[in-house]
Amino acid sequence: MARFGMAIDTVRCVGCMDCVVACKTENSVPEGFNRDWITTEVTGTFPTTHLEIRSERCNHCDDPPCVSCCPTGASHVHDLGAVVLVDADKCIGCKGCVASCPYGARFIHPDGYADKCTFCIHRVEQGLLPACVAVCPTHCMHFGDLDDPNSDVSTLLASRRHHVLLPDAGTKPRIYYLT
Amino acid sequence: MQELTITRHNALIDPLLSIWSWQIPVYLFLGGLVAGIMIISGYFVLQGQYKKNVFSCFYLPHIALVLLSGGMGALFLDLEHKLYFWRLFTTFQVTAPMSWGSWLLMIVYPALWVNTLIRIPERYQGKVPIFDRWSAALNARPVLIKNIGIANMLLGTLLGMYTGVLLSSFGARPLWNSAMLWMLFLVSGLSAAAAFVHLITTDEYERELLAKADNAFLTLELFVFGGFITGLLTNSRVHKDAVHLLLDGPFAPYFWVLVIGMGVLLPLAIQLLAVNHKIKHTALAPLLVLAGGLALRFVIVFAGQFSRWS
Amino acid sequence: MSTYSRRKFLKISAATVTVASGAAGAAGAAASAKAAAAPDKPSKRAAQGVQRIPTYCDICFWKCGAIASVRDGVLWKIEGNPEDPLSRGRLCPRGTGGIGAHFDPDRLKRPLIRKQERGQEVWAEVSWDEAFAYIATKMHAIKETYGPESVAMFAHGIGGNFLKHTLKAFGTPNFAAPSFAQCRGPRDVGFRLTFGEDVGSPERTDIKNAQCLVLIGSHLGENMHNSQVQEFAEAVGNGASIIVVDPRFSVAASKARHYLPIKPGTDLALLLAWMHVLVEEGLYDKEYVAAHGFGFDQFAARIASCTPEWAYPETGIDPAVIRETAREMARHRPATLVHPGRHATWYGDDTQRSRAVALLNALLGSWGHKGGFYAPSSMDVPGYPYPAYPKPAKPKLDNPGMRYPFAHEAISTGIREATITGAPYPIKAWFTYATNLIQALPNEDETIKAIKNLDLLVVVDVIPNEIAGWADVVLPEAVYLERFDDLNVELFREPFVALRQPVVDAPHGQKPNWWMAKKLAETLGLAQYYPWKDIEEYLDHRLTAAGMSLADLKTRGIVRGAPQPTVVEEGASLAFETPSGKIEFYSLQLEKAGFDPVPVYTRHAEGPPASFRLLFGRSPVHSFSRTQSNRILSDMMDENEVWLNADMARRMDLKSGDYVCLRNQDGVVSNRVRVKATERIRPDCVYMVHGFGHTARGLKHAFGKGASDSQLVTRYATDPLMGGTGMNVNFVTIEPEAARG
Structure with a gap:
């Protein structure tokens, strides 16, 4: 069973938001909402400043609190790649999953259901990369099967320093940031 | 010095989580109040007090049904995908407290309803003959009535716990993520229910009894608050940050003045004087307790949304 | 053997057009494009399902090849054309959000x-x-x-x-x-005076192969010139040594091995000091200079006094850092690219500064070499044989x-x-x-x-x-998604011709x-x-006339010619169209016209006390002042901020998100704008993204959001060589929003 994840190279990323725009058009994300976004973290004092730019989105956690808290099973782990998805037809819009996500990855679609990154499963099923990965002009994003030791993401994680977001929250996120 | 810029701007999430407005605190408060009423009313049933016409257990389950429906109405108003509400009852999700809660409510309603059948109010007697027959049948079986009392106490306890467990299961919201929260909401629900009975009863003995019980609940609540705060203060950084929202953060005035001061300490003081016959019982103390219970739900729900991991 | 001369740029005829080379991708992608349908009536194409139609972008001047998708007759998305050498199949955020131009409710509708x-x-x-x-x-x-x-x-x-x-x-x-005159002019003139050619657009910079990349005020990654940013990321990924000179800690600076937080307006002093080090320590490419240089000795004599110690009080850059970075550049030459920038109209002496950049590149031997400046080529597509124009009576x-x-x-x-x-x-x-x-x-x-x-x-x-x-x-x-346009036949790494064609109907x-x-x-x-x-x-x-057909281009969007040698390493040769036929270290044309034959640093005027120099630049999600009403792009960024050094902000009791107004030296007051208090800028200047603060009422969505830097640019320093308008000569003070009159 595949377990999809991403390795995002913060060394190459320039924070241009192309991933965000591509997601919006690919998935017709309504105006005023984002499934992915850019976080810029500045540390240090000028001029010895340090910058980390990250393209962030749902972490498709191995232990997703949004799935375990969902009262209807609308939030679920998909068979393909263990991607965390929402079935809009089962969602009652209780917003529990929104509260349960430490990453703020979920929002309520204007049509009333919880929405978030799908890893572009509709593209992946066709053998394409997620829109954000496919568009990235800096080629900083890598997508693949974390359980396959020969995948792009696995080899990068084996060879590069990396971190995940909020590891202590215990959700076992699957978006890795290469530094 | 750290600067953090996030380009995300999802409504209800950014800059701070604000998914739940007045509906959820009202739902949680009414749920807790009903839980307390069920326990009190169940206890009275168990005690055989239902045989006294003046006693509140006579009409408590009826009121509880109305209050609970009000709470459910508030919950329904909060749902964003209302027409899919029925989806709650096509499945049971073992890991989801909300699923447990939905099914629990499905049992609470009949339990309350059966409780109402023990004594049908006089003006409704004869309106629905089958109810009268069932009522008569019940009254012919005291053991069954005792069991109804026990069931109401048990379900009331579960309901009261549920209102806290619902929030405390959100690990991403450190303020809620406390194992003391269900106890806090349960005790607060009990004290609110006691205050409520105190307020509406016409029976001197009952009022005195409930005022004393309320004092016990309020005292217990203070200890639970202590445990709740200590637990978070001795936890990880995010939990410390979270509880500081209440202690000396933006929610401190509401917490200390409305919840602790006017919701617990002041009514406790008034009622201590009243039960010791220094002053007369008035509606003030129970009203304060009820307002304090509502304020507690508001403060916890709102501050909890402000608390986060990052 | 190809030559390097400007007027002898390779014109690739149709005979050399590659047909097979990977064209399957675009052809496959475009297979469903209804190229045969009546072009003036794109609505006839409206159909169920997804159609993919190749075209090229117009959100900026880079003109990347793209493929637009129309779903059930409605424009859905636009992606890079994999056949396009500019986008390499990946558009920038503005290009990706370009469909917003079609849907913009504020757009002009009728004459x-x-x-x-x-x-x-x-x-x-x-x-x-x-x-x-x-x-x-x-x-x-x-x-x-x-x-x-x-x-x-x-x-x-x-x-x-x-x-x-x-x-x-x-x-x-x-x-x-x-x-x-407001942008790349001084750069082009500076390079022409030195190499006899300018760097063109898209720039002929071989960033991806550079082992050392020097960016002077150039904020690649924030300005999204697609190919350059892609190559920049490639260079960063390859571990190239990046040197960034900027008063602001740009995104590029965050990738740099050496960040030089220069005092605004003193870049020329730094450039002269760098050249001084290369010459004094004998680190420059002596062979290259000997073979291709003109007037080197006179040049060397003129910069002899420009030591790093001399430059220090001007630039604020430690002499040791100046030496170290100069040596770093020399270490990687000729694959050291000192980027020429693009928007070069800063202080009025911009042509001379750009000439110094050109000369520094010349010392490093990067012009014509891999990792430096390559020789571009274009397709030979003749113009339309129009009748001759009337000769104007006045010049x-x-x-x-x-x-x-x-x-x-x-x-x-x-x-x-x-x-x-x-x-x-x-x-x-x-x-x-x-x-x-x-x-x-x-x-x-x-x-x-x-x-x-x-x-x-x-x-x-x-x-x-x-x-x-x-x-x-x-x-x-x-908008570009609704029309045909002229062919894009531009000079680039490899020759190509691209077609813009309508994807959807113009709505009104x-x-x-x-x-x-x-x-x-x-x-x-x-x-x-x-x-x-x-x-x-x-x-x-x-x-x-060029041996191609419109029908073919309609399906493929792009036809590529055979790649030509672009650098000496690939067999290209060097030629310089200067009067001397060489790289002019000492410019007799300048001397004759009464200008400095070798760039000379002059100190620029400081602003009034307690004022900040106003600097401006680009956002990756906006083009000029053209895209603020594009709802997709405005959703990414809908107002600009004024960047203010965090320490200065503390002293002024301002924090990020506070609204302020800027007042320039001539009393012009800006629209309100949010403060970004940051450790990413010097305390003597402020920075804004250009293009915001719209005052046109028709731009309902963008109206009044953010502040306009142009409004505050009331002064400009004219470049005496070419008439460019240096615009970084304005100073502002910051006042609370309420003080606005």
Whole structure:
């Protein structure tokens, strides 16, 4: 069973938001909402400043609190790649999953259901990369099967320093940031 | 010095989580109040007090049904995908407290309803003959009535716990993520229910009894608050940050003045004087307790949304 | 053997066009494009399912090849064309969000004629015929009284080609683009004076192969010139040594091994000191300089005094760092690229600064070498054989008497000046195409003063921007996704030709530029200049002459030619079209014209006490002042911020998110703008992203959001060599929002 994840190279990323725009058009994300976004973290004092730019989105956690808290099973782990998805037809819009996500990855679609990154499963099923990965002009994003030791993401994680977001929250996120 | 810029701007999430407005605190408060009423009313049933016409257990389950429906109405108003509400009852999700809660409510309603059948109010007697027959049948079986009392106490306890467990299961919201929260909401629900009975009863003995019980609940609540705060203060950084929202953060005035001061300490003081016959019982103390219970739900729900991991 | 000369750029004929090389990707992608459908009626294409139609982007001037997807007849998304050498299959965020231009509810819809005083933005909607009749009447009157030369045109981008053709046929020589005197002009002149050629657009920088990349004020990654950013990331990924010189800790700076937080306005001192180190320590490419350099000894003598210690008090950069970075550059030469930048109009001595950049590259031997500057090539696609234009009776007036002797393109501000003064002859009509002159030219008052002298201002654009607000006639253009345009045959790493074709209908009957230009020519009685029926006939004629076909391009979007040697390592040779035929370290042409033959540093004026130098730049999600009403892009960023050093902010009791107003040295006060208190900028300057603070009422969504840097650029320092307008010479103070009068 595949377990999809991403390795995002913060060394190459320039924070241009192309991933965000591509997601919006690919998935017709309504105006005023984002499934992915850019976080810029500045540390240090000028001029010895340090910058980390990250393209962030749902972490498709191995232990997703949004799935375990969902009262209807609308939030679920998909068979393909263990991607965390929402079935809009089962969602009652209780917003529990929104509260349960430490990453703020979920929002309520204007049509009333919880929405978030799908890893572009509709593209992946066709053998394409997620829109954000496919568009990235800096080629900083890598997508693949974390359980396959020969995948792009696995080899990068084996060879590069990396971190995940909020590891202590215990959700076992699957978006890795290469530094 | 750290600067953090996030380009995300999802409504209800950014800059701070604000998914739940007045509906959820009202739902949680009414749920807790009903839980307390069920326990009190169940206890009275168990005690055989239902045989006294003046006693509140006579009409408590009826009121509880109305209050609970009000709470459910508030919950329904909060749902964003209302027409899919029925989806709650096509499945049971073992890991989801909300699923447990939905099914629990499905049992609470009949339990309350059966409780109402023990004594049908006089003006409704004869309106629905089958109810009268069932009522008569019940009254012919005291053991069954005792069991109804026990069931109401048990379900009331579960309901009261549920209102806290619902929030405390959100690990991403450190303020809620406390194992003391269900106890806090349960005790607060009990004290609110006691205050409520105190307020509406016409029976001197009952009022005195409930005022004393309320004092016990309020005292217990203070200890639970202590445990709740200590637990978070001795936890990880995010939990410390979270509880500081209440202690000396933006929610401190509401917490200390409305919840602790006017919701617990002041009514406790008034009622201590009243039960010791220094002053007369008035509606003030129970009203304060009820307002304090509502304020507690508001403060916890709102501050909890402000608390986060990052 | 290919040569490196500008006028001998490789013109690739159709015979060398590669047909097979990976064309399957684009062909496959475009397979479902209904290329055969009637092009003027794209609605006939409306069908269920997804169609993918190749075209090229117009959100900026880079013109990346793209494939647009239409789902059930509605525009869905646009992606890079994998066959396109510019985008390499990946558009930048603006390109990806380009579909927002089609859906923009604020866009211009119908032709408008002004009803009240200029600038009041009160209009009457008219028919196209009425609009053209109105314009033609005015133009004839101007021609009667002043001659056809009194019509001038400002254009940005390839879309202006046809309108320019009509006006040339009308008889005027006066055409300008702000892209020269307000942007890349000084850079191009500086490189021409040194190497005999300029760096072009897209720039001929071999960033991806650079082992050391020096960026001076160039904020790659924030400005999203697609190929450059892609190559920059590639270089960073390959571990190239990046040196960034910027008063602001840019994104690029965060990738740098060496970040030099230079004092604004002192870059030339740093450049001279770097060259001094290379020469003094003998680290420069002696062979290269000996073979290709002219006047090196005189040059060396002139910079002998420019030591790092001399530069230190000017630039604030530690001499040890200057030496270390110079040595770092030398270590990687010739694969050390000192990037020429693009927007180079900073302080008025910009041509000399750019020349210093060119000379530094020359010392490193990067021109012509891998990892430096490559030789671009383009396809040989002949122009359309139009009848000869009438010869204007008067010469063009933007640069009378060659006042700025090295300007090789028209100076937009020169036309503006002539419009104000009426000398050497009056200008009575302006046409603008896709350029918002109010925000593009410095000192908005002068622009408005010039406009007030006009009898006719015609604005062709897609959105009701500030310049449209001043127009007599507004002609709403179909956005690039709704029209054909001229072919893109640009110089790049490898030759190619790209087609822009309509993907969807214009929603309100907006028209393409070619249609307007042709219609205007016909109304003016110049129909003979448009022998073709429609643009497809024109395009097919050009393509057939080059051995290609429109039908093929409609399916593929791009046809690539055979790659040619681009650097010496691949077999290209070096030639320099300077008077000496060499790289001019010492410029006799400059000396003869009375300028410094080797760049000399002069100190620039400081601002008033407690003021900050106003700097501006780009956001990756916006192009100029053109995209703020694009809902997809405004969703990414809908107002700009003023970057203020965190320490200064603390002292001024300001925090991020507070609204303030900026007041410049001439008392101009900006719209309110949020503070970004940050450790990413020096304390002596502030920074803003250009293009915000719209005042045009028609831009409902963008109106009043953020502040306009251009509004605060009331002063400019004119470059005596080429007339460029240095704009980083303005200073602002910060005041609370409430203080706004």
